[in-house]
Amino acid sequence: MPDETPKPAPAAKPRTNFVRDIVDEHLRNGRFAAVHTRFPPEPNGYLHIGHAKSIHLNFGLARDYKGLCNLRMDDTNPETEDMEYVESIKEDVRWLGFDWQDREYYASDYYERLYQWAVELIRKGVAYVCDLTVDQVREYRGTVTRAGVPSPYRDRGVAENLDLFARMRAGEFPDGSRTLRAKIDMASPNMLLRDPLMYRIRREHHYRTGDGWCIYPTYDWAHGQSDSIEGITHSICTLEFEVHRPLYDWFLDQLGVHHPQQIEFARLNLSHTVLSKRRLLELVESRLVSGWDDPRMPTISGFRRRGVTPEAIAAFCETIGVAKDNSIVDLPLLEMCAREHLNRTVPRAMAVLRPLKVVLTNYPEDRVEEFEAVNNPEDPAAGTRRVPFSRELWIERDDFMENPPSKFFRLSPGKEVRLRYAYFIRCQEAIKDAAGNVVELRCTYDPATRGGDNPPDGRKVKATLHWVSARHAVDAEVRLYDTLFTVRDPASVPEGVDWKATLNPKSLEVVRGAKLEPGLAEARPESRWQFERLGYFCADRRDSRPGAPVFNRTVTLRDEWARLVKAGREAA
């Protein structure tokens, strides 16, 4: 059976953006001789499509400039981080097609180095141990419109600071009782420069350093120095860190070490979903989705399970560009990227989701024919397959209407259509049950149209339907997805309103008893297909079994008829 093997993300045609402009300038003026970036996730959740944008930016830059990109776990907060997340992150980055070779780093591996550097800053008189409580620190910091006031511990002597800091590390003080702070400027208009915290005391088991430390560095103290240690040239992060840049620069300047350039870009927002680890975690923990890889989730693993390819994600990241304005990208753009790649690479098959029985009254009871079907009209090399045909068939319920409007080209009493690759058939009679529901169609076929060809008399039909031979059909479960949320920007809700209120109750529809052509029975988990006239589907990597396949709908095909129906409904 033909199937499709996922390939790594290829280098898309590089497109210019302001980050590349900056890099070009640095290379031209000699500030840096090469490009060395890093992708620095915190292992406290699964990667989502927003991370994919960052991954493509960072690894893409390294690839295009013949430089390097490190993978670094930004693990400075023991409370939320976990090895499960590290593993998922590595798997997702690899699946996207990127390779960090042996450069798998952890901020937690730099704890000792960071500690020594902190000691250096204390000696230099620009860092001090502060005994203020959390509330006091907040109070002393001031507000955005009111300057802060210096901590009473700000001018402690170097010796005392050194002693206190060593004892903080040794575990002599209770959690939260003291901090190490940088001595910068309590009156700075930039809140981050008002003596920012470098260390906090937290007796928390760390997933990698265990109980080796009871003091942990903050993001600001750890990040830039980690970049420096690794020889990073361009430290690319999202817009909210723009106000951190003066602090990033300050630490590096005080230390006099290798100084990367921080560059900020706008994080990705996707319509009809949420893209924050906090909210995604909440969906997972409250069981509103089946897990981080629920096919409705905007996570890398969710899209993977849904059937979106790494190539499609690469094309998407390339298409959306990199800039500095906050924006929300329309979901249809991602869907277009998925369709574009799937159309070129995936084999076709016939599957009937909501079966309606068709009996060909003039076709022999015991006869079975096999017709040759094209696997992928976009790819001749994909070859053909044989599909069995017999007297009783399944067609899609939506392909029959008893009283059709004029634009409906499909089956209705007295009308003729083509069964793809098989024959023209004409509907003679619709059989109904006691309630008046159509339960079966009696049709006749035209032997002169074998293979689906137009007959010698020049007759034509306006519709071609997909079908499955009833006696050869394989039953399957098929999962149809809609957007997770009903509104474009679910995260923007008035205060006091639950952001989950706009979750789409119809985001998942499970169809049991779908009828598939026999070749699909053994579909390999994660194999992707186009079910003709319906959409792209992916055999679920967790639940699909040989003989009992389970398919997830990745995305529908564009549907001109559906648009007409919708337009008609809106006009009415």
Add this chain to the structure above:
RNA sequence: UGGGGCGUAGCCAAGCGGUAAGGCAACGGACUUUGGCUCCGUCAUCGGAGGUUCGAAUCCUCCCGCCCCAGCCA
């Protein structure tokens, strides 16, 4: 009302003083054994107001709007 950013079509996004790329969506048409694919066509004067200039989306001034910063989160 302090500081830092950003405003080009319904949604992204090029443009860097010389007379508005491209993609998605939408709409119209061609083709069609998937109402798929493909192809053709239509669709903006650049947040606002002044100013500089032969010439401004690009430079200057003021105004308006949106985002970020008061976690011992990242």
